[in-house]
Amino acid sequence: MQINPSSNRCGSSDPKVIACLKQAEVFFQDKPKKLTPARRRVLEILLAHGGVLSAYQILDRLKSDGKAAHPADAYRALDFLIEYKFVHKVGHLSAFVAYTRPHATHTTFFMICRKCDNVAEAASPDTNDMLEKVASEAGFLVKQQVLEAFGICTDCQDDAGTSANT
Amino acid sequence: MQINPSSNRCGSSDPKVIACLKQAEVFFQDKPKKLTPARRRVLEILLAHGGVLSAYQILDRLKSDGKAAHPADAYRALDFLIEYKFVHKVGHLSAFVAYTRPHATHTTFFMICRKCDNVAEAASPDTNDMLEKVASEAGFLVKQQVLEAFGICTDCQDDAGTSANT
DNA sequence: ATTTGATATGTTATACTATATCAATCGAAA
DNA sequence: TTTCGATTGATATAGTATAACATATCAAAT
Numbered sequence: 001m002q003i004n005p006s007s008n009r010c011g012s013s014d015p016k017v018i019a020c021l022k023q024a025e026v027f028f029q030d031k032p033k034k035l036t037p038a039r040r041r042v043l044e045i046l047l048a049h050g051g052v053l054s055a056y057q058i059l060d061r062l063k064s065d066g067k068a069a070h071p072a073d074a075y076r077a078l079d080f081l082i083e084y085k086f087v088h089k090v091g092h093l094s095a096f097v098a099y100t101r102p103h104a105t106h107t108t109f110f111m112i113c114r115k116c117d118n119v120a121e122a123a124s125p126d127t128n129d130m131l132e133k134v135a136s137e138a139g140f141l142v143k144q145q146v147l148e149a150f151g152i153c154t155d156c157q158d159d160a161g162t163s164a165n166t
Numbered sequence: 167m168q169i170n171p172s173s174n175r176c177g178s179s180d181p182k183v184i185a186c187l188k189q190a191e192v193f194f195q196d197k198p199k200k201l202t203p204a205r206r207r208v209l210e211i212l213l214a215h216g217g218v219l220s221a222y223q224i225l226d227r228l229k230s231d232g233k234a235a236h237p238a239d240a241y242r243a244l245d246f247l248i249e250y251k252f253v254h255k256v257g258h259l260s261a262f263v264a265y266t267r268p269h270a271t272h273t274t275f276f277m278i279c280r281k282c283d284n285v286a287e288a289a290s291p292d293t294n295d296m297l298e299k300v301a302s303e304a305g306f307l308v309k310q311q312v313l314e315a316f317g318i319c320t321d322c323q324d325d326a327g328t329s330a331n332t
Numbered sequence: 333a334t335t336t337g338a339t340a341t342g343t344t345a346t347a348c349t350a351t352a353t354c355a356a357t358c359g360a361a362a
Numbered sequence: 363t364t365t366c367g368a369t370t371g372a373t374a375t376a377g378t379a380t381a382a383c384a385t386a387t388c389a390a391a392t
Contacts (some may be wrong), residue, residue: 070372
């Protein structure tokens, strides 16, 4: 088995993953809070996976890196990454997913497949504006929006139509 | 202390609560699945409370009704009520809230106050349609939408401006 | 009336998710 | 170098949710 010669430890060599990590690194360059190796690794795990992962699935991957890891290690990193909008928590799944779009100013709309748990993102600024408007008409001061859709992704629809039935 | 002579066991006598319960009763009248006393009681608890409650908070209230109650009692009732759209689970809080609007055809937009945990509902069919459109353009088949906003409700904004500071 | 099948509840145990707490470490600024 | 904040290590515990299996209920069909 050949080891990828790139600099990332044991993460994906997917260019998209690398690009997202790079973005995060740049973002934190001049910030007081830092993207430490532990935090970077959690982000990398999520990006490489592509879909949602539970905190304990992330923890398993951290453990398999070699050294001991505890729940708080995963949760602390996740809290941090969520705070800075590099990760989104899917409440209904108690699971986490990395943003792949450029560090969204707008709330991202997540489409979560009930079959494969993969997640598609879409920016939908109009929707955000509309909800914002509805809320402010009700006198409600919005701090955070959660837009999620659960259903079946394109791939899984195809699977159902062709051969697979699992 | 005077006991309200109405027929409801120990629930709220708030007309709105009673109306919502009545609606649910009517809805299940001719269905194969039934709004049993246990399920009705959980709905009543949520309606009477007005805001979000965790499953174990509901469980505590069930216990204080007199007889033994176990986690599954609360979760089973909640699952049922969620399935028929009388209750919404707020994933990010691991908590539950009753719909007060008429058994919405459209997904309801929930505004959850971070100070008091009370929940305001708004119908926003345009938003739902818009998300539906975004999703189908992406080839995603939507089964359920979750629209939530976290922030500060009108009351708590007022509180902050006047005297309270807790 | 009884069998059957779907629905619902009772009960125990356990799995999964998340946070609190306190000690130790590290790094930059005073 | 001291001090302060930020980060990590480690243990314990709190909180959330489901599995599994037994029991009960009730209505429809025989």
